Amino acid sequence: MEIQKGYKFRIYPTKEQEIFLSNQFGGVRFIYNYFLNRRKEEYLINKKSSSYYKDAKYLTELKQQDGYEWMNNIDSQALQQSLRHLDTAYNMFFREICDFPQFKRRSNNQSFTTTQGFGIEDNILYIPKLKTLIKITQDRELPSKPVSVTISKTSSGKYYASFTCKFEQEPLPKSENKIGIDLGIKELVITSNGDHFTNPKLTKQFQKELTHKQRKLSKKKERIEKPQQSKNRSSKSS
Numbered sequence: 001m002e003i004q005k006g007y008k009f010r011i012y013p014t015k016e017q018e019i020f021l022s023n024q025f026g027g028v029r030f031i032y033n034y035f036l037n038r039r040k041e042e043y044l045i046n047k048k049s050s051s052y053y054k055d056a057k058y059l060t061e062l063k064q065q066d067g068y069e070w071m072n073n074i075d076s077q078a079l080q081q082s083l084r085h086l087d088t089a090y091n092m093f094f095r096e097i098c099d100f101p102q103f104k105r106r107s108n109n110q111s112f113t114t115t116q117g118f119g120i121e122d123n124i125l126y127i128p129k130l131k132t133l134i135k136i137t138q139d140r141e142l143p144s145k146p147v148s149v150t151i152s153k154t155s156s157g158k159y160y161a162s163f164t165c166k167f168e169q170e171p172l173p174k175s176e177n178k179i180g181i182d183l184g185i186k187e188l189v190i191t192s193n194g195d196h197f198t199n200p201k202l203t204k205q206f207q208k209e210l211t212h213k214q215r216k217l218s219k220k221k222e223r224i225e226k227p228q229q230s231k232n233r234s235s236k237s238s
Contacts, residue, residue: 003169007142008162011125011151012135020130021151021159025110027074028082031059033103035086049094052087056080075128081113081148111152118149125161127151136161143167 013021038058039050059079063071071079089101117128125136127149146163153159180192188199 001169001171002166004164004166005143006162006164007140007146008160009139010137011159011161012137013159014132017130017132017134018159021153022110024074024078024112024129024151025153026106027071028078028112029104029106029110031079032082032086034062035059035083036101036103039086039090049090052083055083055087059083073129075112075114075117077114077116077128078112081115085113107155109152109154111150113148113150115148118146120146120149120161120163125149134161 035050035055035058038055043049062068086101089098092098093100114128119126120136120138120142123136123138125134127134142163142165144165144167146165148164150162150164151159152162182190184190185199187196189195189197
Protein backbone atom coordinates (compact mmCIF):
# COMPACT_ATOMS: atom_id res chain seq x y z
CA MET A 1 0.00 0.00 0.00
CA GLU A 2 1.42 3.38 -1.02
CA ILE A 3 1.28 6.06 1.65
CA GLN A 4 2.28 9.72 1.73
CA LYS A 5 4.10 11.22 4.69
CA GLY A 6 5.74 14.54 5.53
CA TYR A 7 9.13 15.16 7.17
CA LYS A 8 10.01 18.57 8.58
CA PHE A 9 13.53 19.86 9.26
CA ARG A 10 14.94 23.18 10.46
CA ILE A 11 16.99 25.14 7.93
CA TYR A 12 19.46 27.98 8.51
CA PRO A 13 19.67 30.35 5.52
CA THR A 14 22.28 33.08 5.35
CA LYS A 15 21.28 36.76 5.15
CA GLU A 16 21.59 36.67 1.36
CA GLN A 17 19.52 33.49 1.21
CA GLU A 18 16.87 35.07 3.46
CA ILE A 19 16.50 37.87 0.90
CA PHE A 20 16.06 35.29 -1.85
CA LEU A 21 13.47 33.35 0.16
CA SER A 22 11.63 36.57 0.96
CA ASN A 23 11.30 37.26 -2.77
CA GLN A 24 9.97 33.74 -3.34
CA PHE A 25 7.46 34.14 -0.51
CA GLY A 26 6.35 37.47 -1.91
CA GLY A 27 5.98 36.07 -5.42
CA VAL A 28 3.73 33.15 -4.48
CA ARG A 29 1.76 35.38 -2.10
CA PHE A 30 1.17 37.88 -4.90
CA ILE A 31 -0.01 35.17 -7.30
CA TYR A 32 -2.33 33.65 -4.73
CA ASN A 33 -3.91 37.01 -3.92
CA TYR A 34 -4.01 38.12 -7.57
CA PHE A 35 -5.93 35.05 -8.72
CA LEU A 36 -8.13 34.97 -5.64
CA ASN A 37 -9.25 38.51 -6.47
CA ARG A 38 -9.63 37.54 -10.14
CA ARG A 39 -11.85 34.60 -9.24
CA LYS A 40 -14.01 36.75 -6.98
CA GLU A 41 -14.51 39.37 -9.71
CA GLU A 42 -15.27 36.72 -12.33
CA TYR A 43 -17.91 35.16 -10.12
CA LEU A 44 -19.55 38.52 -9.40
CA ILE A 45 -19.70 39.37 -13.11
CA ASN A 46 -20.32 36.02 -14.80
CA LYS A 47 -21.46 33.85 -11.87
CA LYS A 48 -18.76 31.35 -12.88
CA SER A 49 -15.73 30.07 -11.02
CA SER A 50 -12.37 29.57 -12.65
CA SER A 51 -10.20 26.43 -12.42
CA TYR A 52 -6.55 25.62 -11.90
CA TYR A 53 -5.99 24.99 -15.61
CA LYS A 54 -7.54 28.31 -16.65
CA ASP A 55 -5.50 30.15 -14.03
CA ALA A 56 -2.29 28.36 -15.04
CA LYS A 57 -2.84 29.33 -18.68
CA TYR A 58 -3.42 32.97 -17.76
CA LEU A 59 -0.36 32.91 -15.49
CA THR A 60 1.80 32.11 -18.51
CA GLU A 61 0.31 35.08 -20.35
CA LEU A 62 0.67 37.33 -17.31
CA LYS A 63 4.41 36.65 -17.02
CA GLN A 64 4.87 38.03 -20.54
CA GLN A 65 3.12 41.33 -19.85
CA ASP A 66 4.93 44.56 -19.06
CA GLY A 67 5.47 45.07 -15.37
CA TYR A 68 5.50 41.37 -14.52
CA GLU A 69 8.99 40.47 -15.73
CA TRP A 70 10.05 39.96 -12.10
CA MET A 71 8.11 36.69 -12.10
CA ASN A 72 10.90 35.11 -14.12
CA ASN A 73 13.04 35.27 -10.96
CA ILE A 74 10.47 33.20 -9.05
CA ASP A 75 10.41 29.42 -9.28
CA SER A 76 7.69 28.57 -11.83
CA GLN A 77 6.78 25.39 -9.95
CA ALA A 78 6.21 27.41 -6.79
CA LEU A 79 3.88 29.78 -8.65
CA GLN A 80 1.89 26.88 -10.08
CA GLN A 81 1.67 25.22 -6.68
CA SER A 82 0.27 28.47 -5.31
CA LEU A 83 -2.52 28.21 -7.88
CA ARG A 84 -3.13 24.59 -6.86
CA HIS A 85 -3.42 25.61 -3.22
CA LEU A 86 -5.94 28.30 -4.19
CA ASP A 87 -7.93 25.82 -6.27
CA THR A 88 -7.97 23.33 -3.38
CA ALA A 89 -9.15 26.03 -0.97
CA TYR A 90 -11.95 26.98 -3.36
CA ASN A 91 -13.10 23.39 -3.80
CA MET A 92 -13.09 22.81 -0.04
CA PHE A 93 -15.20 25.94 0.42
CA PHE A 94 -17.83 24.85 -2.11
CA ARG A 95 -17.92 21.44 -0.45
CA GLU A 96 -18.56 23.26 2.84
CA ILE A 97 -15.41 21.86 4.44
CA CYS A 98 -13.81 25.21 5.28
CA ASP A 99 -14.40 28.95 5.08
CA PHE A 100 -13.93 31.08 1.99
CA PRO A 101 -10.24 31.57 1.06
CA GLN A 102 -8.62 34.63 2.61
CA PHE A 103 -5.96 36.90 1.15
CA LYS A 104 -2.46 36.07 2.35
CA ARG A 105 -0.58 38.66 4.40
CA ARG A 106 3.11 39.31 4.84
CA SER A 107 2.69 39.28 8.63
CA ASN A 108 1.47 35.68 8.65
CA ASN A 109 3.56 32.54 8.24
CA GLN A 110 5.10 32.43 4.76
CA SER A 111 5.72 29.41 2.53
CA PHE A 112 6.16 28.16 -1.00
CA THR A 113 6.19 24.66 -2.46
CA THR A 114 8.20 23.29 -5.35
CA THR A 115 8.18 19.86 -6.98
CA GLN A 116 11.27 19.89 -9.19
CA GLY A 117 14.92 20.86 -9.07
CA PHE A 118 15.47 20.39 -5.34
CA GLY A 119 17.39 17.91 -3.24
CA ILE A 120 18.90 17.17 0.16
CA GLU A 121 22.24 15.54 0.92
CA ASP A 122 24.69 15.64 3.83
CA ASN A 123 22.73 18.32 5.70
CA ILE A 124 22.67 20.54 2.61
CA LEU A 125 19.54 21.64 0.73
CA TYR A 126 19.37 23.04 -2.78
CA ILE A 127 16.27 24.55 -4.39
CA PRO A 128 15.47 26.06 -7.81
CA LYS A 129 16.70 29.57 -8.67
CA LEU A 130 19.05 29.66 -5.66
CA LYS A 131 22.71 29.28 -6.64
CA THR A 132 23.95 28.64 -3.09
CA LEU A 133 23.25 25.75 -0.70
CA ILE A 134 21.19 26.04 2.48
CA LYS A 135 22.25 24.42 5.73
CA ILE A 136 19.65 21.97 7.02
CA THR A 137 19.45 19.87 10.17
CA GLN A 138 18.36 16.41 9.04
CA ASP A 139 17.85 14.24 12.11
CA ARG A 140 16.49 11.20 10.25
CA GLU A 141 16.67 9.63 6.81
CA LEU A 142 13.86 10.01 4.31
CA PRO A 143 12.16 6.74 3.31
CA SER A 144 12.17 7.65 -0.40
CA LYS A 145 12.99 10.41 -2.81
CA PRO A 146 10.70 13.34 -1.88
CA VAL A 147 8.12 14.46 -4.42
CA SER A 148 7.91 18.02 -3.10
CA VAL A 149 9.41 20.40 -0.57
CA THR A 150 7.75 23.31 1.21
CA ILE A 151 9.99 26.08 2.50
CA SER A 152 8.34 28.03 5.30
CA LYS A 153 9.07 30.88 7.65
CA THR A 154 7.24 31.31 10.95
CA SER A 155 6.16 34.63 12.41
CA SER A 156 9.02 34.25 14.90
CA GLY A 157 11.58 34.15 12.06
CA LYS A 158 12.42 30.43 11.98
CA TYR A 159 12.82 28.60 8.67
CA TYR A 160 11.80 25.02 7.88
CA ALA A 161 11.84 22.59 4.96
CA SER A 162 9.01 20.05 4.83
CA PHE A 163 9.43 17.11 2.45
CA THR A 164 6.60 14.96 1.14
CA CYS A 165 7.53 11.34 0.44
CA LYS A 166 5.53 8.56 -1.16
CA PHE A 167 6.50 4.97 -0.47
CA GLU A 168 5.13 1.48 -0.14
CA GLN A 169 4.39 0.45 3.41
CA GLU A 170 4.63 -3.22 4.19
CA PRO A 171 1.44 -4.51 5.81
CA LEU A 172 1.72 -5.84 9.34
CA PRO A 173 1.72 -9.63 9.64
CA LYS A 174 -1.67 -11.11 10.37
CA SER A 175 -2.17 -12.63 13.78
CA GLU A 176 -4.73 -15.16 14.90
CA ASN A 177 -4.52 -13.91 18.47
CA LYS A 178 -7.64 -12.19 19.76
CA ILE A 179 -8.04 -10.20 22.93
CA GLY A 180 -10.96 -8.70 24.78
CA ILE A 181 -10.77 -5.37 26.60
CA ASP A 182 -12.93 -4.26 29.49
CA LEU A 183 -12.87 -0.61 30.53
CA GLY A 184 -13.56 0.23 34.15
CA ILE A 185 -13.24 2.88 36.84
CA LYS A 186 -11.19 1.21 39.55
CA GLU A 187 -8.96 -0.37 36.93
CA LEU A 188 -8.66 1.43 33.62
CA VAL A 189 -8.29 -1.67 31.43
CA ILE A 190 -8.61 -5.40 32.03
CA THR A 191 -7.75 -7.71 29.14
CA SER A 192 -9.03 -11.22 28.51
CA ASN A 193 -5.52 -12.62 28.96
CA GLY A 194 -5.39 -11.37 32.55
CA ASP A 195 -3.50 -8.08 32.22
CA HIS A 196 -4.62 -5.29 34.54
CA PHE A 197 -3.92 -1.57 34.03
CA THR A 198 -4.66 0.71 36.96
CA ASN A 199 -6.55 3.96 36.49
CA PRO A 200 -4.12 6.90 36.93
CA LYS A 201 -7.06 9.10 38.01
CA LEU A 202 -5.48 12.22 36.56
CA THR A 203 -8.58 14.29 37.25
CA LYS A 204 -8.38 13.56 40.97
CA GLN A 205 -4.63 14.13 40.96
CA PHE A 206 -4.98 17.67 39.61
CA GLN A 207 -8.39 18.47 41.12
CA LYS A 208 -7.00 20.92 43.70
CA GLU A 209 -5.05 22.86 41.07
CA LEU A 210 -8.02 22.80 38.69
CA THR A 211 -10.33 24.22 41.39
CA HIS A 212 -7.84 27.01 42.10
CA LYS A 213 -7.58 27.92 38.39
CA GLN A 214 -11.37 27.94 38.00
CA ARG A 215 -11.76 30.33 40.94
CA LYS A 216 -9.20 32.73 39.47
CA LEU A 217 -10.97 32.59 36.10
CA SER A 218 -14.34 33.23 37.73
CA LYS A 219 -12.99 36.33 39.52
CA LYS A 220 -11.53 37.67 36.26
CA LYS A 221 -14.90 37.28 34.54
CA GLU A 222 -16.62 39.15 37.36
CA ARG A 223 -14.16 42.07 37.04
CA ILE A 224 -14.71 42.20 33.29
CA GLU A 225 -18.51 42.02 33.51
CA LYS A 226 -18.74 44.41 36.49
CA PRO A 227 -15.84 46.88 36.36
CA GLN A 228 -15.31 48.62 39.67
CA GLN A 229 -15.58 52.39 39.73
CA SER A 230 -12.39 54.12 40.82
CA LYS A 231 -12.29 55.93 44.16
CA ASN A 232 -11.45 59.26 42.50
CA ARG A 233 -14.44 59.04 40.21
CA SER A 234 -16.81 58.04 43.02
CA SER A 235 -15.63 60.93 45.25
CA LYS A 236 -16.13 63.44 42.45
CA SER A 237 -19.58 62.17 41.68
CA SER A 238 -20.56 62.48 45.31
